[in-house]
Amino acid sequence: MNLSYRNLAIVSIVVIVIIGLIETVVKIGGDGNLLLLLSFWSALIQGPVAVAAAAEVSRGKWAQPMKRELLAFYPLILFVALLFLFISFQMDIYKWTEIQHRWLNKSFFISRNFVLLLLSFFVAHLFARASLQQKKSSQLVAVLYLFVFVISQSLIAVDWIMSLEYPWMSTMFPAIYFMESFYVGLAILALMAVVTLRQKLGNKVEVKKVMRDAALFMFGFALAWAGLYYGQFLVIWYGNIPWETSFFGIRMEYSPFKEMMTLIIVILFIVPFVGLISRKAKESIAVVSFVSILVLIGLLIERLFYILPVLPLNAFWLVIEFILMSAIFWLFFKNREQVLRIDK
């Protein structure tokens, strides 16, 4: 489906309005729907742009053939920012709203997160333009984007998710969050390379190299993810402080959370590690597609794992919202040449 830039913007606004109506008027129950939707898709949208920025900073040629595809998602950061505003109608999902503090108070919560998402969009726009026009400043703007990306994803972790279980806190939680966003950014890069290969677009040899390199990075990030996750668990386990252990206590003792935890470790660590260990596997379209899709599913389960013990979800409307988000995501990828007119 080919759309002009204007039509893409109109479709995006329509989708925002539909999700907004679902969240504010139509939906019954399912307080955690919007939070799950935003925390999952914000990682998927900011991650690929961060991968492009990291390649720009390190002058990595490996992502060059797929740079346009990676940058195609940057306008969706604005989409997430606008959707986030609907959270202001659901602030009662946070228990801290009963006794508000300097940091945790409704108006500051909404304003700082909204401003940071807007800033993230603005810097991503500058980076996309500088990178596509091959300006000298592209590296500097890439560093700036990575900086904003890390703060934005960290704030998503601390404000949106961690404060759900206030006063539980973990200093490693934000690091895991932005690292996961980068991890799924690589999975999306690998999937986009596979789609490009299937559609017989671009230079086959170059795109295949991108797929192999993305798979190699995913293999490394699987290890890094496991290290961080285990690091967080070990510190809490060893410290054994009741208000810290309650987070894992609930999730390791009761079904379906304990099964979900096992599944997350299997999907985000064991499968990518074992599956992508050989060189042949990294060059196999089937293996890389399978692992990449699994990593995306793993991230969704992980976000569920954080939200589900605290907030109920409405499965029907959640599926509708995810279909809408997937459609928008696909439309931006499909119409990337329209999206990236900024380089002309």
Added chain:
Amino acid sequence: MKNQYRFDEKHQFLEKLENLIKDGVSSKKIITYTPYPVHEVEHILKVKASPLRFFTLIGALAGLLFGFLFTIWASLDWPIIRGGKPIVALPAFIIIAFELTVLFGGVISFIGYLLLSRLPDFSKIQNPEEYGNQFVIQIQDGETR
């Protein structure tokens, strides 16, 4: 007698290598020297994967197993409750098991490398000629077909 081709550019070197293989030169008779690892050479010459990886795998698995068995045995042999944790506290043992996985994997890989390279016979790996930044193709026995 040896035939030698020297190139300053990587793409010229790879092009020549591909042409030599297409012309029917046996990959077994080709030796290449590059200033840095060029993975395309392995694809063009269809080099078989080195058995070194099995040394690494066996070493890593041995390290992992030893790491867990040793810590469990040591804890059971001298049972002291620390921080209210069980005697056999697996989360804490993972670090030692991981470190030993890396250590054993590394050391046994190095031993495997020495064995497979028939070292310390340095004459086998030392080339008296120095090529600097050049990419070099050497064909043994002067075969140019």
